[in-house]
Every structure is written in structure tokens, then in C-alpha cells.
Amino acid sequence: MKIAVCIKLVPSIEGIITIKDPSIGVSEDDAKIGINAYDEVALEQAVQLKEKGVATEVITYTVSNRPKTESTLRAALARGADRAVLIEDDSLANADALNVARVLAKAIQEDEISMVFCGMEATDISGGQLPPMLAECLGWAQVSGVNELETDGSSFKAWRDVGTGTKALISGSGPVVFSCDKTLNKPRFIKLKDRRQAKKKPFETKTASDIGADVGEISVQYDNWSLPAKKAECKFIEGDAQTAVQELVRLLREEAKVI
DSSP states (O other): OEEEEEOOEEEOTTSOOOEEETTTEEOTTTSOEEEOHHHHHHHHHHHHHHHTTSOSEEEEEEEOOOTTHHHHHHHHHHTTOSEEEEEOOGGGTTBOHHHHHHHHHHHHHHTTOSEEEEESSOTTTOOOOHHHHHHHHHTOEEEEEEEEEEEOSSEEEEEEEEETTEEEEEEEESSEEEEEOGGGOOOOOOOHHHHHHHTTSOEEEEOTGGGTOOOOSOBOOOSOOOOOOOOOOOOOOOSOHHHHHHHHHHHHHHTSOOO
């Protein structure tokens, strides 16, 4: 059985985010671009299933026009994926989630995939739209927000949080698309030997036309990009306890106006 993992490249949440231009967006000169954190969890789950003998091959799929994409995606190969497929096409520069899902579905269908893992959402947009759209394009079952999974490759049991400490159990059979919550597992640390081996693994770059994908006219245009407003500076109250309490009450009443 082959498992697909869909990967999105996003600005690292640990890096410095600056706006290049209000009409362009995040400056990639300053931001470190890496694999979406939720997708790392999805990849780890796929690799674990391969190590257990449930899967024979793990293939990653990415739609991106970012510079240095191949070198960034080699990290996915270092984490245990066997092969990487990059769909790189100018027509997809501003594609919406549905068009990306259509392209990924075409690429996945070419490789006779039986199971797909995606991150629950991307840390840049946090839309969470692609996994269910991909399942619809493939005509497969889908389970979202998975944080526990049991599968033998043909049937599965998946658990997901539904609030108030309650979990829902979804069982079924493949083919299926899973979107993974961060609590599903902990991605492994990449060793130096893994990075060296990743350089020798297959890496394919294709266009939308190469896989017969019909790219629609729907695209996303952002009118304005801006960083969140800075929070007010924190005030420190000095003095003994009684004086500090009196000053705190005064500030809450006169400045914050919450009492």
C-alpha cells in the first residue's frame, strides 16, 4: 500500500515575520520557510505505518512556486518519505484551496495511492479547507482532526476531540483522507545521516499540465497585508502591598475602565 502526504511550505512561526508590501504580503527575505507543523505530524504518522509494515511507500506531494522549494522539501525525505513530488506551475501562484485540491488529486491518482495524510490546517492561513476538498475530489472517505489512529491498511479506527474532553470514534475502510491534529504524534528528530540519504532519494518536479490537471480560473487575491497591532506596554506597580492594591484599583477604574 502506498501512502501520500500533502505538504505545504509556510513561514516558520519561530522566525521574524515582516510585511514586504501591503499588496504583496510576507517578506520571504526575512522569514524562514519550512514545512507546515501539522504536515510534519501527518508525515510522521505515514512513516510510522511504513515502519510497522502497513505501507510499502510514502510519497509527499506539494504545490508551490517558492524559491529553494526542493532543498526545503528534502527535509521530508530525511524524515522517512521515499519520494517527493513537487507540482510547480505559475498558473497556481494564487490558486484557491479547491484548485490546489484538484491538482493534488490528479497527482495522487497517478500513483495508485490508498491513503492520504494531511495536516489539519496550515499555520499561515489556518483555513483547514484542503483535506475535505481533496477527499471530495478523490471521491474518498475522510476523517478530520485525528489525534489517535489504528489501521491495518484496509480498515481503520480514528479518534478525534469533539470538545469538553470527549472523543468521537470513526471507523471505516479505505481509501481515505486523514487530517492530523498536532497531538497525534511527535515528529522525529532528523539525524545527519538521514539528511545525507535524503539527497539520493527521488524528487520529481511537474507542472499542472504534466499530470493532466485542469486549473480553474478561481484564485485568491489579497488586498492588504498587515501585522497585528502592538499590544500596550505592561505597567509595573511598585510599593508595599496596600499601596500597590490601591494603585491597581485606580488604574482598572480610570484607565482600563473595567470596574
